[in-house]
């Protein structure tokens with residue numbers, strides 16, 4: 208939690224959109240929003256059907272929303288193609304020469320793709336995938352840096368009905384292996400490496416290590432990005448550029464007709480228990496939801512240059528770098544590389560160079576950039592900006608004010624967007640021309656969304672009383688399944704309150720109906736906005752040969768929001784040394800990824816456990832934070848453990 212999070216609770220300032228912004232916006236006033244919202248809730252099917260009419264359908268749906276039993280089915284009977292809606296439809300509407308993607312690489316290389324150029328590349332790659340005998344419903348794992356081939360590969364999958372599963376380039380071999388095996392991917396698209404902060408990330412090496420344990424994978428297509436020396440396995444590995452230039456690879460490919468509820472992609476995300484879960488999104492509902500949210504929340508206009516700084520390996524990149532922007536015919540900027548590379552003005556140089564108008568980033572990035580001082584953004588022209596956004600965690604008022612004053616020059620509304628991998632798109636957010644903003648609050652629900660805050664017994668909380676954040680009605684972008692694990696789906700999301708989606712966050716609602724997100728209620732840690740499960744990190748620590756047991760808890764971090772604090776007990780006879788500590792931390796980085804590295808690791812002889820042997824994380828959290836508000840610890844098997852750990856805590 209950010210250091211000044213408690214002040215969020217007392218935040219009273221309100222920022223209204225300027226007349227100029229509202230006058231030109233899609234939704235121009237709070238009254239207009241309220242009217243639309245009311246209608247959307249009274250008759251959701253009518254509301255979503257009207258919106259769905261904006262998309263291209265091969266065949267119109269029969270039913271907007273499935274029956275009670277299958278309440279999560281949207282637009283059944285309809286035939287649609289997501290890639291067609293992102294490319295062909297825009298071309299048919301005269302945007303063939305409009306830039307779809309602007310790409311800037313860390314090393315300064317740039318490339319742009321118009322809608323028709325992108326369609327040509329995507330069609331070619333669809334044909335490459337077909338040539339490798341992939342059929343509708345097969346899974347393709349994409350493990351690439353932020354390069355255009357990533358967009359091309361995912362759109363090519365969507366064009367011919369393959370299900371993509373993108374793994375963030377910051378994950379290493381063991382995490383990759385779990386994700387590949389869970390969905391039995393047949394083919395991998397990767398690269399010889401990627402650039403980050405001047406260093407090369409060895410993506411292909413990670414793939415080679417992972418594939419020792421992935422029998423389903425038959426082919427690996429490798430993009431040449433770094434001229435990095437890698438080994439290519441005979442009959443398994445081939446180069447992307449070779450495949451694309453084969454004479455038999457045609458540059459047109461028909462987009463196939465998909466059923467509305469056919470799978471589009473799987474994206475793995477962390478939860479309470481061990482392995483990450485494969486969140487499944489389907490075609491029509493997901494597309495419609497990202498289309499409509501992108502249009503209204505980012506208030507998109509034809510001449511906008513839109514930049515979302517997320518990585519496509521996370522849901523934000525799927526929904527708001529690719530599918531949302533492209534289905535709206537927008538120009539979306541993709542940046543590969545470090546936030547401050549080579550200098551802390553990299554982001555602001557990009558804004559200046561491309562005259563970015565809409566900028567969407569994470570609080571962790573804002574805090575990191577704020578630390579370098581105002582001189583970096585002030586030296587660049589940011590006057591093209593008209594709208595700012597944040598996502599991934601709560602934004603503390605100090606960072607919010609800096610973003611508003613220094614980056615937005617007090618002109619730009621900030622949309623603080625609350626959502627999750629599972630929700631497909633943004634659920635709680637201001638509409639920039641309509642909603643008065645309170646710094647730190649994600650404000651009000653998007654039309655069609657019915658959030659509520661509940662007590663343990665399912666009753667509604669009072670004004671400002673914290674509770675479980677839930678969504679009471681289905682919406683088109685919601686996840687449809689946890690891949691091959693229906694029980695986990697039911698239990699995680701619908702197990703606590705009947706027919707009600709449990710978000711896993713706590714929140715409160717103020718007197719104006721504004722939502723304030725307070726943090727996770729489960730064992731998920733948000734490190735720099737990235738979602739990590741404690742159980743997953745712990746299993747990687749325990750896989751080190753010297754370790755007997757491990758427990759990780761979040762601690763507040765000024766930049767990253769939260770960081771990981773690990774308590775580790777060693778196997779009998781092994782000495783706790785600084786070198787061993789470093790080795791365990793590197794072991795986590797090598798196997799899971801650098802993002803999961805504990806920032807502090809404390810060796811312990813014993814961990815606080817109940818008499819039945821359960822580790823009491825609540826107590827460990829207090830020890831790590833140094834707050835010592837343990838509550839009742841009488842149930843501990845050995846309460847003296849607490850004092851011992853307290854003494855050795857790493858400050």
Ligand code: PRX
Pocket residue numbers: 476522523597598599600601602623624625626627628629649710711712724726727733736737738
């Ligand atoms: O805890 C909430 C936090 O991020 C979680 C979802 O993480 P993930 O699935 O990785 O998706 C992140 C990007 C959509 C949520 O359960 N979160 C996300 N946005 C916000 C937020 N917390 C506070 N304010 C937000 N705007």
